[in-house]
Amino acid sequence: xxxxxxxxxxxxxxxxxxxxxxxxxxxxxxxxxxxxxxxxxxxxxxxxxxxxxxxxxxxxxxxxxxxxxxxxxxxxxxxxxxxxxxxxxxxxxxxxxxxxxxxxxxxxxxxxxxx
Amino acid sequence: xxxxxxxxxxxxxxxxxxxxxxxxxxxxxxxxxxxxxxxxxxxxxxxxxxxxxxxxxxxxxxxxxxxxxxxxxxxxxxxxxxxxxxxxxxxxxxxxxxxxxxxxxxxxxxxxxxxx
Numbered sequence: 402x403x404x405x406x407x408x409x410x411x412x413x414x415x416x417x418x419x420x421x422x423x424x425x426x427x428x429x430x431x432x433x434x435x436x437x438x439x440x441x442x443x444x445x446x447x448x449x450x451x452x453x454x455x456x457x458x459x460x461x462x463x464x465x466x467x468x469x470x471x472x473x474x475x476x477x478x479x480x481x482x483x484x485x486x487x488x489x490x491x492x493x494x495x496x497x498x499x500x501x502x503x504x505x506x507x508x509x510x511x512x513x514x515x516x
Numbered sequence: 517x518x519x520x521x522x523x524x525x526x527x528x529x530x531x532x533x534x535x536x537x538x539x540x541x542x543x544x545x546x547x548x549x550x551x552x553x554x555x556x557x558x559x560x561x562x563x564x565x566x567x568x569x570x571x572x573x574x575x576x577x578x579x580x581x582x583x584x585x586x587x588x589x590x591x592x593x594x595x596x597x598x599x600x601x602x603x604x605x606x607x608x609x610x611x612x613x614x615x616x617x618x619x620x621x622x623x624x625x626x627x628x629x630x631x632x
Contacts, residue, residue: 496619501613
């Protein structure tokens with residue numbers, strides 16, 4: 402079974418609008434971390450936002466927020482006020498357990514922002 | 517400060533040749549990871565180093581793949597007798613080891629390997 406599922410291969414959003422990228426995860430470990438990365442066409446993976454399994458509040462970083470619904474095992478990324486530079490691949494990833502362990506990635510969502 | 521750097525950025529080799537890919541982590545980061553990104557397989561974990569502990573090699577796809585990390589800093593991923601299915605982008609990441617909030621992995625620009 403996939404540990405990270407991103408069901409949207411591609412998404413379009415109008416510039417200045419908000420967009421939600423879906424991510425569901427599967428783990429039996431009570432301690433885990435959820436990450437979102439952006440990969441523009443240049444190829445580099447850029448860290449966007451982190452949510453820990455014990456965090457009481459949803460994470461926010463500037464225009465990025467994470468809609469964390471623990472009971473549903475979902476960690477959707479919300480991008481507000483989309484910009485043309487937001488066009489990229491977006492990956493959801495999970496670290497299971499405490500400390501440094503490898504990330505498991507979803508297959509990604511390609512976001513295209515339209516002027 | 518400086519981010520994770522990788523070299524070369526592109527490598528074209530012939531089937532059967534050995535290749536070495538290099539990763540310089542962020543200064544002070546004790547954990548270092550190698551991942552592979554290919555069209556068919558997405559992003560896959562290969563190997564990870566944490567301080568002076570024995571590396572976790574559980575993601576290496578075959579014994580043709582190996583990696584070392586010298587002096588707790590620079591790492592080299594070696595692929596022996598390359599095959600066409602080894603063609604991919606090899607990504608290196610590093611992180612601090614201070615606990616859940618400091619273990620965010622920061623990635624380098626990757627090495628695109630093409631095996632002809």
